[in-house]
Amino acid sequence: MADPEAQSPALAVEIDELAKMNGVSVLGTGVNPGFVLDQLIVTLTGGCHSVERIEASRVNDLSPYGPTVMKSQGVGTTPEAFQAGVADGSIVGHVGFPESIHLISQALGLGVDRIEQSRVPIISSVYRETPYVKVEPGMVAGCAHTGVGYRGDQEVVRLVHPQQIHPQLENQPTGDYIHIYGKPDVHMSIQPEIAGGKATIGIAVNMIPHVVAATPGLKRMIDLPAPAALMGPSAYSRHV
Numbered sequence: 001m002a003d004p005e006a007q008s009p010a011l012a013v014e015i016d017e018l019a020k021m022n023g024v025s026v027l028g029t030g031v032n033p034g035f036v037l038d039q040l041i042v043t044l045t046g047g048c049h050s051v052e053r054i055e056a057s058r059v060n061d062l063s064p065y066g067p068t069v070m071k072s073q074g075v076g077t078t079p080e081a082f083q084a085g086v087a088d089g090s091i092v093g094h095v096g097f098p099e100s101i102h103l104i105s106q107a108l109g110l111g112v113d114r115i116e117q118s119r120v121p122i123i124s125s126v127y128r129e130t131p132y133v134k135v136e137p138g139m140v141a142g143c144a145h146t147g148v149g150y151r152g153d154q155e156v157v158r159l160v161h162p163q164q165i166h167p168q169l170e171n172q173p174t175g176d177y178i179h180i181y182g183k184p185d186v187h188m189s190i191q192p193e194i195a196g197g198k199a200t201i202g203i204a205v206n207m208i209p210h211v212v213a214a215t216p217g218l219k220r221m222i223d224l225p226a227p228a229a230l231m232g233p234s235a236y237s238r239h240v
Helices: 009-021 039-047 067-073 079-088 097-108 196-206 208-213 233-237
Strands: 025-027 050-061 114-123 140-151 154-164 175-183 186-190 217-219
Touching: 009 025, 009 217, 025 208, 039 050, 039 097, 039 175, 039 186, 079 114, 079 140, 097 114, 097 140, 097 154, 196 208
Parallel strands: 025 217, 050 154
Antiparallel strands: 050 175, 114 140, 140 154, 175 186
């Protein structure tokens, strides 16, 4: 829902038409997709004369999440079971790379015409445990998922999202990193990661005034003003 057109153009048209018929606006958003690896990247290009390519990564800790996320990331499986899960679609890694890459390309005019994805298991060398999974050394602690957008044969967007439980046990700091190569180059680093659960709630709520004020139809984050924290009634009234 961050950008239905990226994978389902017909569905995007249908949602847009239904929204307009009923006089409402529809937006799918969250911390990622919706912010870190798309909207924030686009915003950081605001001072650029031109952009040649983008590389960005979000390194996060899966430990707070429940059993559904553990299964979808392959946490607690063997390397062989991980590969089998990727092949049969039960292990999906991050959901949203096509949407984020399409959003970035659309916003900046990068002309992405092909997207490739890869999922690689993060093998633990130490014991790790959450309330929902136990990972012995040699087992899978997470998924390193990469999405690459090409214009012809040229790579113009590379997004990397390695997710694992307790990364600190192997001295892996979490963080969000964005590298924009153009005129001028822009490099951003945030450590630790922007907290996923809390930020998803925050972005969804902070976008409400923009959605209410928008014209009817299907919207994307790049179609609306950038979110800002709503600190009270006065902040809300400025947006409606």
